[in-house]
Amino acid sequence: MIHFENVSKRFPGGHYGVSNITLEIESGALAFITGHSGAGKSTLLRLIALLERPTRGQLLIDGRNIGRLQENEVAAHRRKIGLIFQDHRLLSDRSVFDNVALPLHVRGFPVREVGKRVRASLDKVGLLKKEKVLPITLSGGEQQRVGIARAIVSRPPILLADEPTGNLDPELSHEIMKLFIAFNQLGITTLIASHDLDLIKKLDRPVINLQQGELT
Amino acid sequence: MRVTPVSRLSIWLDQHWRSAYGSYVEMRRRPLATMMTLLVIGITLALPASLLSLLKISQSMTDDQQQSASISLFLKNGIVNEKALRVAADLELLPQIDHVELLTSADAMDEFRSHSGFGDALDALDDNPLPNVLLIHLLTDNGSMDIKKLASELKQESVTDSIEYDQGWIERMQAITQAIRRAVQALGFGLGLAVMLIIGNTIRLEIMNRREEIEVTRLVGGSDDFIRRPFLYIGLIYGLFGALIAWLLVSILLMLVSGPLGRLAELYDTTISLSTFSLQALLLLIPIGISFGLAGAWLAVSRHLSSIDPE
Ligand SMILES: Nc1ncnc2c1ncn2[C@@H]1O[C@H](COP(=O)(O)OP(=O)(O)OP(=O)(O)O)[C@@H](O)[C@H]1O
Numbered sequence: 304m305i306h307f308e309n310v311s312k313r314f315p316g317g318h319y320g321v322s323n324i325t326l327e328i329e330s331g332a333l334a335f336i337t338g339h340s341g342a343g344k345s346t347l348l349r350l351i352a353l354l355e356r357p358t359r360g361q362l363l364i365d366g367r368n369i370g371r372l373q374e375n376e377v378a379a380h381r382r383k384i385g386l387i388f389q390d391h392r393l394l395s396d397r398s399v400f401d402n403v404a405l406p407l408h409v410r411g412f413p414v415r416e417v418g419k420r421v422r423a424s425l426d427k428v429g430l431l432k433k434e435k436v437l438p439i440t441l442s443g444g445e446q447q448r449v450g451i452a453r454a455i456v457s458r459p460p461i462l463l464a465d466e467p468t469g470n471l472d473p474e475l476s477h478e479i480m481k482l483f484i485a486f487n488q489l490g491i492t493t494l495i496a497s498h499d500l501d502l503i504k505k506l507d508r509p510v511i512n513l514q515q516g517e518l519t
Numbered sequence: 520m521r522v523t524p525v526s527r528l529s530i531w532l533d534q535h536w537r538s539a540y541g542s543y544v545e546m547r548r549r550p551l552a553t554m555m556t557l558l559v560i561g562i563t564l565a566l567p568a569s570l571l572s573l574l575k576i577s578q579s580m581t582d583d584q585q586q587s588a589s590i591s592l593f594l595k596n597g598i599v600n601e602k603a604l605r606v607a608a609d610l611e612l613l614p615q616i617d618h619v620e621l622l623t624s625a626d627a628m629d630e631f632r633s634h635s636g637f638g639d640a641l642d643a644l645d646d647n648p649l650p651n652v653l654l655i656h657l658l659t660d661n662g663s664m665d666i667k668k669l670a671s672e673l674k675q676e677s678v679t680d681s682i683e684y685d686q687g688w689i690e691r692m693q694a695i696t697q698a699i700r701r702a703v704q705a706l707g708f709g710l711g712l713a714v715m716l717i718i719g720n721t722i723r724l725e726i727m728n729r730r731e732e733i734e735v736t737r738l739v740g741g742s743d744d745f746i747r748r749p750f751l752y753i754g755l756i757y758g759l760f761g762a763l764i765a766w767l768l769v770s771i772l773l774m775l776v777s778g779p780l781g782r783l784a785e786l787y788d789t790t791i792s793l794s795t796f797s798l799q800a801l802l803l804l805i806p807i808g809i810s811f812g813l814a815g816a817w818l819a820v821s822r823h824l825s826s827i828d829p830e
């Protein structure tokens with residue numbers, strides 16, 4: 304489903320984010336991406352979401368070379384992907400409900416469907432009661448779960464999480480990882496960048512290790 | 520989601536409605552700033568619109584005047600009524616002339632007596648000092664050159680004492696009106712551009728304020744159309760409501776001048792209906808407001824949206 308073929312990302316200035324990556328991620332797989340800070344974990348995920356474009360090689364998703372997509376095709380590509388960030392990227396002036404509803408609005412869902420799906424999604428992350436509050440009134444772990452609810456609400460085929468448990472306590476981190484595993488069991492191809500080697504070891508899933516932008 | 524044409528239309532309507540309503544809510548969140556901007560737009564649009572309305576009014580008055588273009592032919596003293604009637608009948612045969620009225624000195628005296636209030640003073644006069652007058656009503660489609668020529672011909676007639684016609688000032692008035700109209704149009708165009716820039720700048724600020732929202736919307740797959748739409752609606756709303764405020768101002772102005780203008784119109788024997796001009800102003804202002812609003816928004820959006828990128 305996601306196929307890297309000698310993909311490099313060279314930033315202006317000559318620094319490489321990732322270099323010469325060849326990698327196949329099967330549809331429905333769940334894999335962790337590990338590596339030191341600056342190893343290229345975020346870059347790898349950002350390439351898939353077209354937040355960066357490869358400077359060399361081919362990145363095929365569902366058989367399409369996404370490096371070649373026109374600017375006006377990028378949005379449609381991103382609608383196949385749910386993105387989760389360490390810093391949540393929630394809108395501080397919108398309620399939890401409105402934050403989670405945004406991916407449905409950009410897809411043109413009718414209002415009634417939006418309500419149903421947003422609540423189903425919030426229910427899955429255990430925040431059904433918080434739909435009316437603003438994100439700042441929530442704890443870090445709760446905000447992270449709102450971000451996850453937003454990523455899955457449109458039921459995208461791909462889920463990318465960049466250090467979703469970055470500053471959560473071990474117990475909460477485990478809870479969140481279990482959530483990802485549950486979504487993955489519904490068939491969502493899931494990639495999770497993480498530093499948390501202990502936790503990853505416990506979960507016993509494929510690991511993609513990066514070192515200075517290259518696979519090891 | 521099954522997508523039938525009907526549900527596609529309803530989704531489309533729903534999305535647009537949501538964008539428009541969202542923009543309205545966004546503007547309501549800063550009522551003072553929004554009102555100030557609307558007022559500036561309204562006043563800017565009201566200026567050329569009210570000038571144009573006043574021009575139209577003065578034009579309609581002179582147009583009426585032209586339709587009743589006439590020549591007064593003052594007959595020499597001592598021309599008796601029968602002779603005067605014969606001259607009138609002869610003149611009516613001329614192609615430029617619609618009909619000729621004889622206003623005898625006695626008629627003129629009566630009219631003068633009843634209008635001027637000098638009745639007693641006039642009774643003291645032995646003779647009636649007023650001449651017989653032929654009021655020559657011209658056909659409406661006459662060119663103005665013909666009137667001059669006709670007037671000079673009539674002046675040669677042996678019965679003629681003097682000739683008066685008021686075509687001159689009408690022509691001058693029309694020429695002036697025309698010149699002013701051009702100036703107002705140019706001014707209107709300039710002020711329209713100003714409105715466009717005001718709206719463009721307002722939307723630029725709006726885009727900057729909502730930077731985070733735009734970035735996140737891009738991250739979750741919002742298309743350029745989707746992101747652009749609320750800002751275009753803001754431009755449209757500013758243009759529309761700015762136009763309505765301008766119309767209100769123009770209508771107030773027309774109401775203020777309606778008294779003096781009504782008396783003026785009476786003097787010229789015409790009637791002017793101010794509600795017609797007010798309606799005309801509305802029909803002009805709304806499309807202009809909306810298009811300048813949209814154009815300003817489009818300008819701002821195409822310049823500034825692309826600079827906001829989560830990449
Ligand atoms: N926009 C950019 N311009 C220049 N260099 C960049 C840019 N983004 C990332 N890099 C560089 O690319 C390399 C990989 O960065 P990346 O963010 O992918 O690392 P990471 O593995 O996610 O690290 P961390 O664990 O700290 O998040 C780093 O050396 C970084 O300095």
Ligand SMILES: [Mg+2]
Binds near residue numbers: 344345346465
């Ligand atoms: Mg990173």
